[in-house]
Amino acid sequence: MAHLDRIRAVFRSSLNLAPDAEVDGLAYRAIPQWDSLAHMTLVAALEDEFDIMIDTDDVLDLSSFDKAVALLEKHGVVTAG
């Protein structure tokens, strides 16, 4: 589960949320903190944290916490089990 916690940590710092904020289930623009600026920061931070390249389609599809998890699974970052 360590990877999931790392994703949560990236979300909290990129979206400027409190260290204990609940981020599972968040969706793009559902909260004021997750705007287009924060989205850019989030994408870059996920790339840095997991050393991956996120392509155009995935930047546009990365519209929720769950989709971020799914994207990282696709990139071989294990998040469960």
Add this chain to the structure above:
Amino acid sequence: MIPFLHPGARLIDGLTGRELAGDALVREIHAAAERMFALPPGLMLSVMPADARSVIRYLAALLSRRPIALLDPGIRGEALLDLVNRFTPAIVAGPPPAAATPDGYRTGSETYWIRAGAPPHHPELGVLLATSGSTGNPKLVRLSRPAVAANARAVAQALGLTPGDLWPTTLSLHYTYGLTTLNAHLAAGGGVLVTGHSLLDREFWELSDSHGATSLAAVPYHFEILARLRFDAADHPKLRMITQAGGRLSEQRIADFARRMAVTGGHLVKMYGMTEAPRMSVLAPERLADKIGSVGTAIPGGALSIDDGEVVYEGPNVMMGYAECGADLARGDDLCGVIRTGDLGHLDDDGFLYLDGRIRRIGKVFGVRVNLDDVERMLAGRGLPVAVVGGDDRLVVWAEGLDRAGCAETARELAAGLRTHPSGIDVRGIGALPLLPTGKIDYRTLENMP
């Protein structure tokens, strides 16, 4: 009639896909104006999200000669209340749902707050825009209807807009660059696709491509988004133009996007403007290669000059002046078409304008203007000596003796206070702020710190 609306102009509601073109758009505006006529006379404050209803309300206000102030859709309740107290508008359209109706107002249909007895206004007063959205008590810029019309026509001409053009709303419409782009397209008989989606939404690109968008209007951070999306003009065959304004963009980035657009015969157009004079110059795309650092030449009807290093603009689209309270709405033209911009600049032998910095303490974060002195005042309560300078599309805050954690904390708090993202704010600790012999902070030295 609305002073600049071309009879063929089109408005497409991105939400429903409904298109209002030509007579149908005019009829809709007239119907909205008639409903507005039934309400007490005076200023209208209108919260301005990117939706078709808000655009029609704005055009109806122009038609019915009612001054309209366009406000940030994210405006906080207390900021709106401050404006209501200072300006006593006759109508407040689209207040935040949670906000309580202020004293003296009744609630009407269409979620309006309404009151009689609004102060009188100048007969030509058309549009009011806030000078800065987030700090202090914003002054409102007073634009006359003829100025709004002159601006729309001049920009349409300078950009070569035609009835075939279609702009998807990439910018907020309460923002001078966004409003200008809307007006210019309507003046040219082109179309505007009104969408609340951003460049980072798949829906934005699907809508834009399916309706055949021909231009994007962008501020510097949009180019970072487009670069991140690996923007390729060939994916959007109808797109022929990207305009750039709202702050300095590196020459490298400009050249990069000019090349990306050229792949399909399109181009990049640099522009320069401010809320007080919505557009002042445009760089013709065929001159981009040899004048890449310039913001171009004056728009049709305008003139640029330099006085003691400061850029001075004269033209029919200059504001009448500022308004700080309801009584100011009756004021006439304080500026007579001439504005000192507060920007330092020079003109080359061909009359192309180059910007060299700012006189006034104004910075930009993500294209939005921020008064640096206001930011210093916001931070003054923390008891630390601070100095704020403007960087490229961000603020740099120098704080004496602040450690790393303190810097991060300050950036986060300031971002929340300014309603922007912390990545636009760089807070740095410094042993001691550099001072001039006069004892004042040496901002020039701070600006040049690596």
